[in-house]
Amino acid sequence: MTRSTPVILWFRNDLRLADNKALQSAISSRAPVIPLYVLDHNTPGRWSRGGASNWWLAHSLTSLAADLEARGARLVLRRGPAEDVLAELISQTKATAIYCSRCYEPWAAEQERALHARFAADGVSFKRFAGHLLREPEDVRTKANDPFKVYTPFWRALSQGFVPADPLSAPRKISVPESLPASDDLSSWRLLPTKPDWAGGLRENWRPGEAGARARLKTFVTGALATYADNRNRPGIAGTSRLSPHLAFGEITPAACWHAATHASAANRGLDKGCETFLKELAWREFSYALLHNWPTLPEAPFNASFAAFPWLVNKDHLKAWQRGLTGYPIVDAGMRELWHTGYMHNRVRMIAASFLIKHLLIPWQDGEAWFWDTLVDADLANNAASWQWVAGSGADAAPYFRIFNPILQGRKFDPDGAYVRKWVPEIAGLPDNVLHAPWEAGEHELRHANIMLGRTYPMPLVEHGAARARALRAYEAIKR
DNA sequence: TGAAATGTTGGGGCG
DNA sequence: ACGCCCCAACATTTC
Numbered sequence: 001m002t003r004s005t006p007v008i009l010w011f012r013n014d015l016r017l018a019d020n021k022a023l024q025s026a027i028s029s030r031a032p033v034i035p036l037y038v039l040d041h042n043t044p045g046r047w048s049r050g051g052a053s054n055w056w057l058a059h060s061l062t063s064l065a066a067d068l069e070a071r072g073a074r075l076v077l078r079r080g081p082a083e084d085v086l087a088e089l090i091s092q093t094k095a096t097a098i099y100c101s102r103c104y105e106p107w108a109a110e111q112e113r114a115l116h117a118r119f120a121a122d123g124v125s126f127k128r129f130a131g132h133l134l135r136e137p138e139d140v141r142t143k144a145n146d147p148f149k150v151y152t153p154f155w156r157a158l159s160q161g162f163v164p165a166d167p168l169s170a171p172r173k174i175s176v177p178e179s180l181p182a183s184d185d186l187s188s189w190r191l192l193p194t195k196p197d198w199a200g201g202l203r204e205n206w207r208p209g210e211a212g213a214r215a216r217l218k219t220f221v222t223g224a225l226a227t228y229a230d231n232r233n234r235p236g237i238a239g240t241s242r243l244s245p246h247l248a249f250g251e252i253t254p255a256a257c258w259h260a261a262t263h264a265s266a267a268n269r270g271l272d273k274g275c276e277t278f279l280k281e282l283a284w285r286e287f288s289y290a291l292l293h294n295w296p297t298l299p300e301a302p303f304n305a306s307f308a309a310f311p312w313l314v315n316k317d318h319l320k321a322w323q324r325g326l327t328g329y330p331i332v333d334a335g336m337r338e339l340w341h342t343g344y345m346h347n348r349v350r351m352i353a354a355s356f357l358i359k360h361l362l363i364p365w366q367d368g369e370a371w372f373w374d375t376l377v378d379a380d381l382a383n384n385a386a387s388w389q390w391v392a393g394s395g396a397d398a399a400p401y402f403r404i405f406n407p408i409l410q411g412r413k414f415d416p417d418g419a420y421v422r423k424w425v426p427e428i429a430g431l432p433d434n435v436l437h438a439p440w441e442a443g444e445h446e447l448r449h450a451n452i453m454l455g456r457t458y459p460m461p462l463v464e465h466g467a468a469r470a471r472a473l474r475a476y477e478a479i480k481r
Numbered sequence: 482t483g484a485a486a487t488g489t490t491g492g493g494g495c496g
Numbered sequence: 497a498c499g500c501c502c503c504a505a506c507a508t509t510t511c
Contacts, residue, residue, distance in 0.1 A: 233482085351482070390482090402511045403483050410483090469484085473511060 006032040006177045007097040008089060010082075011075075014101035014131055014250035015060045016210045017067055019167035021129040026099040032177040034093060035068055037061060038086070039079040039189055046107055047299065047381055050374030052343040053248070055199050056208045058191035060249050063209025065186075073174040077184040083115060090124055092181050097125045101132060101250065104289050105381050106296030134164060134254050134286055137293040147294040150397045154290070155283045164255035201341035206245065206377060213246035217257060221264045228274035232281075235335075235346035236419030241278065242344070244378035247285065254282050288386035291396055299369065299385040302394035309479050310394075313362040321462055322357050323371055325425070328461035330437050331411035332356045334424035341424075343377035348414050354391040355405040360468040362475055365392040393476075401476045404469050411437030427458050 009026045015037075017023060026033050041048035049057060065075040078085045086098060098119065102112070116126040130136055140158050141147055148154035193199050207215065220241040224231060231239025246252045258279060265275035292298050302308055321327055325336035335349035345353065350372075357368045369388040373379050389395030393403075415421055418436040422429040428439050430450030435442040440454060440461060447454060454460055 348482085355483095399482075400511085404485095404511090406484060469511095476511085 004031055006034050006093055006095050007099060008034045008036050008086070008093075008095045010086065010098055010100040011035065011037045011064065012101055012103050012250075013248070015064045016213070016251050016253075017064075017071070017170035018210065018214075019131065019169075019253045019256050020101070021131050021168070022099040022101045022127070023171065024168050025127065025129060026097075027171050027174060029097065029099075031096065032175050033073065034076060034089070034095060034177060034180065035073055035174070036076045036078065036085075036089065037064075038082045039077070039184075040082045040085070043081060043107075046105070047373065050376070050379055051193065051198075052202065052375050052377045053245075053379045054191040055193065055202055055343070056206070056245055056249060056377045058186060058189070059208035060251060061186060063211065067170075067210060068174065071171060071174045073176045074180050075183070076181055077186055077189070079184055079189065082111065083118065086115065086119075089181060090119070090122070093177065095124065097127060099127045099129070102128050102130055102136075104132065104137070104293050106292065106299075109293075131253055131255075132250055133289055134158065134162070134258060134282065137290040140286070140290060147290060148287070151284070151287050152397075154287050155280060158283050158286055159279065164258050167253065167256040167259055202343045202377065205342045205344065208245070208249070208251070208377075210251045213243070213251035216241070216243055216246060217252060217260055221260045225261060225264060225274045225278060226268075226271055229277040232277070233348045233414050235349050236415050236417065236423075240347060241281075244380070244383075245344070245376075248378045248380040248383075254285065257282060285380075285383060288380075288382040291386050292382040295396075298389065299381055300366070302392070303389050303396050304394045304398070306479050307392065307394035311362070311475050311478050312364045315361065315363065318361045318462055319357075319363055319367055321459070322353075322361065322363070322368075326459050327356065328440075328459040329356065329407040329411075330421045330425050330428060330439065331407050331415060334415075334421045337424045339372075339375050343375065345376070346420070348410075349420075350387070351391060352405050352407055352410045354388060356407055358392050359404045359472040360407075360463050360465070362472065365389065365394070402473060404472055406465060406469075408438045408465065425458070428452055 007026050007029055009023055014020055014022065061075065061077070068075050078089065089095065098115070112126070112128055119126050135158060137147070140154065142153070148157065206212070220243065224239050224241070227239060231237045243252065243257060247254060247257070261275045261278050265271040291303070295303060322332070322336060325333035325340065327333055331349065332353050335345045335353040338349070339345040354365070354368055357363050358365050365388045369384055372384055386395060390398045393399055393401035411421065415437070416433070418433050421436055428436065428450065431439060431442055431446060431452070435446060439452065439458060452458055
């Protein structure tokens with residue numbers, strides 16, 4: 001305990017103690033630190049968190065609060081517009097500085113500028129630090145000093161000679177003011193579902209918080225990294241890192257991930273290929289953030305303006321069938337149900353399910369984006385927007401529009417033994433492999449044997465693939481010049 | 482980080 | 497033996 005005036009450590013998308021430059025600098029100031037988290041939703045013009053990420057947030061904050069208490073500090077929770085909450089806290093505590101990590105959402109830059117200006121007038125310094133990205137968007141640009149619009153040159157510029165600094169370790173102790181300001185009770189924020197409690201599948205699958213993030217990284221680097229290049233595309237195999245929600249909430253930094261993978265690879269040459277592939281995935285995240293930073297309308301409007309005239313269809317029944325996992329295409333339905341149950345969907349299946357919504361159903365990508373935003377525990381504005389636009393063909397360096405996934409072939413190729421589909425679409429699990437991804441091709445005997453009544457126990461396809469493909473190509477003709 | 486249509490090639494059946 | 501056709505298998509192009 002000290003008597004000097006305190007500083008505020010404002011936690012944002014950096015719910016961690018390790019490798020946190022803002023926290024490190026606040027402690028180095030030698031002033032007592034007030035750790036603060038502000039629930040700032042319902043602010044117009046912003047994307048407020050969806051149900052699944054609220055669940056994650058609640059648990060991540062609980063974990064962060066416990067980690068702070070173990071170091072002699074306590075997390076202060078406040079609710080309201082961040083500007084007002086910070087102003088109130090400064091007047092209550094006479095704090096002389098705010099330390100925080102930078103955010104990259106379209107509204108964040110203006111908010112940070114405004115806070116800087118507002119508090120400078122009162123002699124309170126606003127100190128902003130990096131940490132959520134490997135490199136800041138301003139630092140990765142073309143020779144002409146333009147932002148990259150194509151991934152491969154972006155990757156080259158990002159990774160060329162790049163060695164992230166060694167991650168900072170977590171502080172052992174954090175000194176706080178003699179009396180910490182009042183805090184909301186986390187439960188009063190009602191971030192967790194009650195009636196009904198739909199979070200059972202989330203609890204089974206995830207361990208939010210910094211310790212969970214570190215454990216996940218270690219598990220990945222010592223396990224799936226070796227076969228990552230091939231197995232990451234197999235949804236029936238635990239071949240991916242599953243780090244995305246931890247990264248989204250800043251429980252771990254991409255630098256720590258990069259560091260862990262490259263060190264493991266240096267010690268074991270067999271990991272070379274998996275490591276390279278993993279680093280490129282981290283770089284896709286960077287690319288998405290750079291795009292959002294430079295094109296703030298990315299979540300709402302097509303990056304490629306010609307898509308504004310695309311003849312989308314409105315069909316609430318089709319949208320609902322897609323959301324519920326009742327399209328009649330097993331690989332799509334499996335993905336949508338995995339999402340609903342666990343707050344996560346395997347990346348390969350995200351591409352297939354998104355392509356189906358956009359190209360087979362001709363439903364605007366923004367509708368899919370909104371659904372993912374609400375249901376994903378890893379909901380991340382930059383990744384979500386950039387990825388949906390990538391699939392739609394309207395994004396930067398996007399898949400060409402006519403790259404239309406065939407959900408049957410994709411299923412057979414990436415879920416050949418049907419492990420994924422049988423897990424998430426149990427009502428057709430009894431079908432043999434050769435028709436599992438196209439149940440309508442099964443014979444009467446096979447259907448009866450598997451106890452399936454098509455159209456009753458499992459839906460007939462919402463649209464026929466060949467016809468839907470032809471229709472999508474015709475729609476594209478309408479905007480092609 | 483596709484799929485389908487179209488083109489090419491070469492082996493084998495057969496008159 | 498030879499040409500012809502069929503059609504897989506693979507390659508290229510088109511969407």
